[in-house]
Amino acid sequence: MSGNTLELDELERDALTELVNIGVSRAAASLRKMVNKQVILSVPSVEVVTRKSAASLIGQRESETLIAVQQQFEGPFSGRALLIFPESNGLSLIRAIVGDDMTEADLIEMEDEALAETGNVILNGCLGSMANMLQHTLKMSLPNVRRGDSALLFETLVSGGEESFVLFLYINFSVRERDIRGYIAMIMDLPSLENLKQLIASFIDRVMTENE
Template sequence: MKTLLSSDEHELVVELMNIGIGRAANALSQMVQDEVLLSVPDLQFLHPTEASGSFCHYMPGALAGVMQDFSGFMSGRAALLFPEERSLELVRAILGEDMSVGEISELEQETLSELGNILLNNCLATLANLLNQQVQTEIPQVFNIETPNLLSQLTLDGEQDSASVIMLVQIKFSLRERDLEGYLAFVIDVHSADKFIAALQQYLSELIE
């Protein structure tokens, strides 16, 4: 797949995402009182079928997630994803060990929505601030889905025609003291990528000056 970015722009996106997810991870670490371990962001340009295959490889099975649309200097959809059977455990880590299963179940949707809002907003806001740009985010939505259907959930308006290209940034996170891991994924609409690329080029040109 031909990339839309130069090698310098590609490295810059990875570096900025690394900073953004690092700040988001600090917020999560405080919420769960545990160290959050992160992978290096993996940036790929994929056809929809390739993206679907990537999801099935890294995140097989039933997933719980929180997704959030964003627009501004870049547009797309961001998502926090983790195995569905572990969602209550993640909520318990946030709310505290002394809560009953019933209490946690009642607060699951609200807690996951707030978690997604904190993590995704942190990352997107940091990226925008570092590039001196503006980004607007929508209200996060909690969902449950089987991995083969994930792509249609994450692509804007379900558009995944064979000619389209998905810019996918995947970041794996895990908790040191708990057997919990998940992914952050950012699907960026390449049809409106001109502003995003221009912001990257402006940032790089200011580094040279």
């Protein structure tokens, strides 16, 4: 990160990665109850980047249309969370959740509803448990589904110029032996990111005190 972004030191980055991984494992547990099948979710990397960088990171990796489930979150740190899949992976995820015995037409008809519900479970599980471990709560809006390329998803959602940054997570899913890749992006302004950094510092202090 450079310019007016916030640097996270190694300890803060490790703590954030740990918080995120606990969050997604709780989300996976909720999803497992919903689909009654084994769900494995992992986050191999966590980065803080500008909106432009986030759009280009996805754009370089994905050539097809993207599907995003988005929710607003408010609390000590506020912003907009997106769960993003390449379109084919989104359909694959829905098929894994609802089963293989549905026709293509039925699948497409219920796709947005199923995606919104899945996104809600994952984003709420991830953000809710992160906030909980930071000893706060977040209020989440209802989910909605958007389609487009990465530039559209990141550009049209945020006003306020370049003062918006993205907590960007690669995620790997495994549901019913299907491997599905996706991304979670939390778009926040600088004050929210600074608040999150302070909460992470307090979390590290608490963990170290407990381990002494």
